[in-house]
Amino acid sequence: MDDKESAQKTSSKTTARHCSFRVRVKIPVHITGLWIPIRSSDPLTSGSLGAGLLLSPPTIVDVCVDRSGDGCEGLCIEPVKHIVKRCRVYARVFPVKGYPLASGFAMSSSLSIAVGIAAATALGLPLEKGLEFAHEAEVVSGTGLGDVIAQSLGRAGLVLRKAPGAPGIGRVESYAVPRKPVLAIQLGTMTTSEMHRVLGDRLYRDATPLLARVYENPTLETFLDAANKFSKLARFAPLYTEHLDLFVRKGWSLGWYVKKRVLVIVVEPDRLEDVVAHLERLKVSNAYPLELQPKPLEVEVDGGD
Template sequence: MKATAFCPGHITGFFQICEHEEILRTGSRGAGLCISHGALSTVKIEKGSGRIEIKINGERSDAPVTKQALAKLIYDRGFDVSVETTLDLPIGQGFGMSAAGTLAASLAIANLLDLPFQRALEVAHEAEIIHRTGLGDVSALSRGGVTFRKVEGLPPYGIVDRVSADAEIILGVVGPPILTSSVLRDVEIRERINAIGKECVENFSKSPSLANLFRISREFASRSGIMTDYVRMALDAIDGLGPASMVMLGNSIFASGDVDEIEKALNKFGKTYRVKIDWIGPRVIAEE
């Protein structure tokens, strides 16, 4: 049996870390965008001993996050699984590729095994939390669009509101990857993130909009001390061309406004991508 699923990428502008004993209640508050570039996963299952093999962009990968999620779905069902995932964006730049790849593969298997969509979300969220590769990506992706994570955790524990907005977004990779897990494990950085993040969440809740998402994200990146010199220089280069901020957590930025001029300026720093807001969310696109 074979199925193919797509999951959008997701970028976070600001966040507050919120941990609980129950993993499905753990996550983050904050706001971000689900984007048209993401992960496409084709999954084949056949009777076997529970072996899981994963290729990402044509190369065999350990993919521990995806592997853990899939193992929970097949556990004692006696299937071997092979996964081929194509990522539209680089890993380690805050584009939610770990969550997108894991959720796309999980959704494809859930569909083949007649498991509910919610179960695919649960195993992907759990794997992301355990491996410290993300906190709120799966929650946001479960809704799609421009999202405000009002209450941490995977819905229905978490509460994720949609924000009405539409825009063409330029993503710019302006420096080397950042390991999300290293940031999330640093106590000093976490305390600073949470102090500023709490303020940002409260401010955004008063008037959720795309304009305020950009504005508050820029404030968060600057005040939290997360903003790198790579990002700072790139943001200075596009000053005045439209709203822009740092993608959490990567040496990358997201911007809107005069997209042609923004793209031209950011190309001097690294690779750029034009993306749209994805309102559909994760979906199965083929089954055999």
């Protein structure tokens, strides 16, 4: 993997372990545009209301699981550590195709989904239990509230989170949208906890009426307009905002928004080169080419060593 396809390793061990099961999980990218945290005393009923886009190409994660002991090798972020400790399994976690952590690409939840499914498989539990493990780990670790359910149950480009909670408890609705190219530009890093500290009560005040508009009219255009307004209210927008708005006025782009530190631009196919050239003149880099044509969550399992 090159730097754009990998996330920084946070923990690793060099000793090889027996592999009871090998699991490859392909998880669609989810970049939310509006969200309202809903917390309870139970991580499985905690979550968020919101709306976001599912995108391809997916994150691809290989996980090798040993049923004896607990521990982690490879990309061992906090929610992954939570899962292996809770399930008493040993996991080797290696992204094949990935995106930056702590930016807004839902990379943390993608890793959690892959490891949760692998742990459930090794323990003879259904896939749904693995998704519960993933959601619980994200909530307890403070790395996410609504990505797991959107990525695992979403079936089209626009996904609305209508009830909070883990898959099987929460509820999502998916809406088909036109197939369009998307540029996702990493502006920096920001953890989920940091984002919520920065937004405070403004998150509820500003996002609630905008999300209500999307619920009433779940189209790509309505979502992009509402997410754009929220990005500006939250002061997530980059310094070159006027250029992004110019893309929309010229008909080059359907709209744009920012989640944490990821700028999302939905582009008209015949204007993609124009947008890229303009951004290059602005010295904008770290662009990831994506597409509003997601595939559902895919899982491949073999028996291991």
